[in-house]
Amino acid sequence: MPVGAKAMIVREALQGLFDALVTEGYRTLGPTLREGAIVYDDVRHVSELPAGWTDSQEAGRYQLRRREDAAWFGFNVGPHSWKRFLHPPLELLWSARRSGDSFEITVPAAEAKLALIGVRACELHAIAIQDRVFCAGRYRDDSYQARRTDTFIVAVNCGQAGGTCFCVSMGSGPKAAAGFDLSLTELLGADRATFLVEVGSEAGARMLERIASRPPTEAELAGAQAALERTAARMGRKLDTTHLRELLREQAGHPRWDEAGERCLSCGNCTMVCPTCFCTSVEDHSSLDGAAAGRVRLWDSCFTLDFSYVHGGSVRHSTGARYRHWLAHKLSYWIDQFGTSGCVGCGRCITWCPVGIDITEEAAALRTPGRAKRKEVTHEEP
Ligand code: SF4
Ligand code: SF4
Numbered sequence: 474m475p476v477g478a479k480a481m482i483v484r485e486a487l488q489g490l491f492d493a494l495v496t497e498g499y500r501t502l503g504p505t506l507r508e509g510a511i512v513y514d515d516v517r518h519v520s521e522l523p524a525g526w527t528d529s530q531e532a533g534r535y536q537l538r539r540r541e542d543a544a545w546f547g548f549n550v551g552p553h554s555w556k557r558f559l560h561p562p563l564e565l566l567w568s569a570r571r572s573g574d575s576f577e578i579t580v581p582a583a584e585a586k587l588a589l590i591g592v593r594a595c596e597l598h599a600i601a602i603q604d605r606v607f608c609a610g611r612y613r614d615d616s617y618q619a620r621r622t623d624t625f626i627v628a629v630n631c632g633q634a635g636g637t638c639f640c641v642s643m644g645s646g647p648k649a650a651a652g653f654d655l656s657l658t659e660l661l662g663a664d665r666a667t668f669l670v671e672v673g674s675e676a677g678a679r680m681l682e683r684i685a686s687r688p689p690t691e692a693e694l695a696g697a698q699a700a701l702e703r704t705a706a707r708m709g710r711k712l713d714t715t716h717l718r719e720l721l722r723e724q725a726g727h728p729r730w731d732e733a734g735e736r737c738l739s740c741g742n743c744t745m746v747c748p749t750c751f752c753t754s755v756e757d758h759s760s761l762d763g764a765a766a767g768r769v770r771l772w773d774s775c776f777t778l779d780f781s782y783v784h785g786g787s788v789r790h791s792t793g794a795r796y797r798h799w800l801a802h803k804l805s806y807w808i809d810q811f812g813t814s815g816c817v818g819c820g821r822c823i824t825w826c827p828v829g830i831d832i833t834e835e836a837a838a839l840r841t842p843g844r845a846k847r848k849e850v851t852h853e854e855p
Pocket of ligand 2: 825
């Protein structure tokens, strides 16, 4: 089948795709229920998908609910993003062991190929953004690049919008447009549930050939399109991106930053759940007897004081300055650095902020003139 071709499969046939991917040596990852949330983890059987579950999301609130139907992908994004597999929270870079008068250094072996199943449109954009950060600049990340080279992606078009989603504003959803091998649209018919499958790559076409499919009817294509249009019309949030890049530069002294800073706990949740945040720190460890040592890389957050520590202290002392740095980087300086916004409108930072700080509300507030408390902010980098 050529790239762009569409086919129908019965829902149960998805197990055949899991099996084919495992046979080809992929580690299959997908959504599953765990600890009161829908997270991403190893999934080998369709029975492990969160069938019949959905989520309700608002600022600072996430709740699982039962659906009235048995949809397998009838929910929105949860606390995990695919970055936890492509850019892991903790990664051993090397370890060393003393051997006589010398020592041996070991670099971790390559991991299994990853198959990501259930990737939403906003998440495809987030992966593309991290690809640009890690693979397209002067400084390439070899381990990230190795993982991405062999990644197989099964996207899922969103059949509903979450309460904190705003992918339409960011031009990143709800339809998976590029960056996938196969994409699925779940269609819940009265008699039988099916998936409309779109081929996104030659690898995807080869996988689809391994399961039974048939051409879609006009009614099925129209049903899938209508579901996407409904989702787009029901976004939980909106973000006006008009001149946002310039606005954030101009409003560095707006009092809203300090107001947000008074609420913000500097917990770093927003950076941990964000699928595009990529900052890390590096730690070296050694055993007490001096026989072994190692270096690990860990996710870091610009909300900590340590993050901007240079000789003598931190550059960004106040919480408001740290919040301003994070939001302005996402929506303005990221464009200067990487040519795209750093936000894909997934809404995770809104849902998982313990005090419900909402990036769409904060950006909107900057459009309202406020009396600047600071005349200038040159003592603090943005
Ligand atoms: S800034 Fe918030 S809404 Fe934007 S991509 Fe990150 S977590 Fe999602
Ligand atoms: S904005 Fe919210 S999630 Fe982010 S550091 Fe502040 S309190 Fe934590």
